[in-house]
Amino acid sequence: MVTWFGRRPQRNEAPRLSARGALQPTEKVDISSLAPGVQHFLGQAAYCELGEFESLARAVATAPNLAVKEGLSAAAGRTLSKHHGLITEIRRRGHDPATEMAPFVASLDEFRRNTSGADWHELLLSCYLAGGLLEDFFIRLSDGLPRDIGPRVAQLLGENSGTDVLVHELQTAIENDVELGSRLAMWGRRLVGDTLLVARSAMPATDPGTDSTAGPGAAAEARIEPVFTELIAAHTRRMDGLGLTA
Amino acid sequence: MVTWFGRRPQRNEAPRLSARGALQPTEKVDISSLAPGVQHFLGQAAYCELGEFESLARAVATAPNLAVKEGLSAAAGRTLSKHHGLITEIRRRGHDPATEMAPFVASLDEFRRNTSGADWHELLLSCYLAGGLLEDFFIRLSDGLPRDIGPRVAQLLGENSGTDVLVHELQTAIENDVELGSRLAMWGRRLVGDTLLVARSAMPATDPGTDSTAGPGAAAEARIEPVFTELIAAHTRRMDGLGLTA
Numbered sequence: 231m232v233t234w235f236g237r238r239p240q241r242n243e244a245p246r247l248s249a250r251g252a253l254q255p256t257e258k259v260d261i262s263s264l265a266p267g268v269q270h271f272l273g274q275a276a277y278c279e280l281g282e283f284e285s286l287a288r289a290v291a292t293a294p295n296l297a298v299k300e301g302l303s304a305a306a307g308r309t310l311s312k313h314h315g316l317i318t319e320i321r322r323r324g325h326d327p328a329t330e331m332a333p334f335v336a337s338l339d340e341f342r343r344n345t346s347g348a349d350w351h352e353l354l355l356s357c358y359l360a361g362g363l364l365e366d367f368f369i370r371l372s373d374g375l376p377r378d379i380g381p382r383v384a385q386l387l388g389e390n391s392g393t394d395v396l397v398h399e400l401q402t403a404i405e406n407d408v409e410l411g412s413r414l415a416m417w418g419r420r421l422v423g424d425t426l427l428v429a430r431s432a433m434p435a436t437d438p439g440t441d442s443t444a445g446p447g448a449a450a451e452a453r454i455e456p457v458f459t460e461l462i463a464a465h466t467r468r469m470d471g472l473g474l475t476a
Numbered sequence: 477m478v479t480w481f482g483r484r485p486q487r488n489e490a491p492r493l494s495a496r497g498a499l500q501p502t503e504k505v506d507i508s509s510l511a512p513g514v515q516h517f518l519g520q521a522a523y524c525e526l527g528e529f530e531s532l533a534r535a536v537a538t539a540p541n542l543a544v545k546e547g548l549s550a551a552a553g554r555t556l557s558k559h560h561g562l563i564t565e566i567r568r569r570g571h572d573p574a575t576e577m578a579p580f581v582a583s584l585d586e587f588r589r590n591t592s593g594a595d596w597h598e599l600l601l602s603c604y605l606a607g608g609l610l611e612d613f614f615i616r617l618s619d620g621l622p623r624d625i626g627p628r629v630a631q632l633l634g635e636n637s638g639t640d641v642l643v644h645e646l647q648t649a650i651e652n653d654v655e656l657g658s659r660l661a662m663w664g665r666r667l668v669g670d671t672l673l674v675a676r677s678a679m680p681a682t683d684p685g686t687d688s689t690a691g692p693g694a695a696a697e698a699r700i701e702p703v704f705t706e707l708i709a710a711h712t713r714r715m716d717g718l719g720l721t722a
Contacts, residue, residue: 280549287533287552296574296581300563303526306533307560310553317546328542335542 266432268375272320273330274338274432275368275387279313280331281342282361289357292350301395308392309361315386319379341428345421351403351410352417355472358396359418360425363465365391367429370457397471404473415474422465422476426458512678514621518566519576520584520678521614521633525559526577527588528607535603538596547641554638555607561632565625587674591667597649597656598663601718604642605664606671609711611637613675616703643717650719661720668711668722672704 266274286306293299317327345360347353365387372384404411433454469476512520532552539545563573591606593599611633618630650657679700715722 280545283549284533284537287530287537291530291533296577299526300573300577303529303556304560307553307556310549310556314550314553326543327546331542331546 266371268323268379269320269325269330270333271368271371271375271432272316272323272383273332274334275383276313276316276320276327277331277334277338278364278368278428279309279316281338282357282364283309283313285342285346285353285357285361288346289350289353292353294350298395298399301392305357305392305395308390312386312389312391316383319383337431338428341424345424347417351400351414354396354400355414355417356421358393358400358472359421359465359468360428361391362393362468363422363425363461364428366464367432367457367461370460371432400472411474414472415469415476418469418472418474418476422462425465426461429458429461430454512617514569514625515566515571515576516579517614517617517621517678518562518569518629519578520580521629522559522562522566522573523577523580523584524610524614524674525555525562527584528603528610529555529559531588531592531599531603531607534592535596535599538599540596544641544645547638551603551638551641554636558632558635558637562629565629583677584674587670591670593663597646597660600642600646601660601663602667604639604646605667605711605714606674607637608639608714609668609671609707610674612710613678613703613707616706617678646718657720660718661715661722664715664718664720664722668708671711672707675704675707676700 283306286302286309290299290302290306293302320327320330341360345356347356369384369387372380372387374380375383400414404414433450466476529552532548532555536545536548536552539548566573566576587606591602593602615630615633618626618633620626621629646660650660679696712722
């Protein structure tokens with residue numbers, strides 16, 4: 231049984247496989263062998279959090295009242311802290327944050343543009359659903375990082391994101407406006423596709439694997455699939471919690 | 477000699493005068509008697525910092541490159557921390573942040589709109605000059621707050637705002653573009669007027685004072701004037717530092 235939320239216990243018996251290492255068929259989804267290098271991970275996760283911060287800051291600026299603005303500003307602050315925590319990790323390893331984030335700018339900026347939404351509620355839903363999915367994903371992926379950094383990053387990303395205010399605002403709006411609810415349900419369904427593509431791009435593009443009958447990449451895909459099933463399940467729970475049909 | 481930057485030493489011999497208390501003519505500018513009540517101060521300063529954060533977040537979102545974006549995000553984070561520090565003070569006193577900030581929303585939002593600038597460099601200059609002036613001002617004003625809160629607020633507001641990146645970006649742009657420099661000089665001159673009006677609104681609107689020959693308010697104005705002279709001097713130093721004529 232794979233637990234998605236929270237950290238898996240550290241297991242010494244699960245050696246990290248190289249990208250081209252022999253695939254050990256197992257019931258347990260081991261993401262370690264699918265994890266990118268540390269620098270790739272940190273750069274992409276850091277730029278993801280920065281983008282999430284920018285979206286939240288835009289939600290702050292356009293909030294309909296002061297109490298919500300205040301709550302969102304706290305969420306923006308928490309997201310920015312996670313970003314800066316990842317930046318600190320990049321610097322600690324002697325690298326330049328801008329250089330490390332640069333490879334991910336074009337695709338993640340396009341993702342933000344595509345998921346910025348037509349109004350404040352769509353923006354809020356994007357922040358909640360895409361932010362939640364990607365945070366879950368990077369926490370999961372951090373399992374495959376070296377032990378001197380993986381657990382620290384998982385703890386950082388797992389800290390409370392202050393999204394209660396987003397959930398509350400969305401729930402209230404959906405309860406009071408059936409039409410908005412069905413529009414947001416459609417928006418949520420569209421978001422998950424775009425967001426999963428971002429997550430997919432954090433993993434190896436192809437992996438020849440060892441299963442010659444299934445062709446190149448099939449082995450990696452087979453290992454990735456359960457992870458995405460988990461991500462989608464968590465997404466569905468978020469949608470349900472808002473009263474939206476996933 | 478009044479020192480504007482940094483805290484004046486706490487002096488027990490300077491009793492806080494009520495707004496209508498007898499004016500003690502003195503060489504030393506004592507802002508204590510001009511300070512608003514604690515709740516007024518905290519609400520206005522907190523919303524000021526939130527507005528400054530929103531401006532910086534917009535500068536982050538529109539930054540021309542990743543290194544600058546990263547530096548600005550740190551400045552935005554520091555400003556947001558100050559805002560949340562003031563929110564904590566409001567909550568500590570048993571008040572609701574939204575209620576306390578509400579009276580200042582209309583005027584400060586208009587101020588932000590008027591000073592948002594026509595492009596990224598004007599926005600940056602606004603963040604630096606208006607943010608700096610108002611922060612100086614609230615630090616100065618905090619001298620008049622009760623001792624169980626004034627020094628703590630002054631320390632909070634006096635923390636490094638991370639504006640080095642703004643100065644560096646503006647200096648570089650001004651050095652490389654004479655036309656931009658003269659446009660920004662004009663913008664800086666316009667900013668200071670709008671910003672001083674915000675500062676003025678944090679002080680008592682009128683004060684009958686004790687000088688009957690000069691008419692109502694004259695005594696208060698006489699005490700306020702030196703404070704504004706200091707604010708303008710600090711503003712001029714900031715302009716000079718950028719290579720702009722104030």
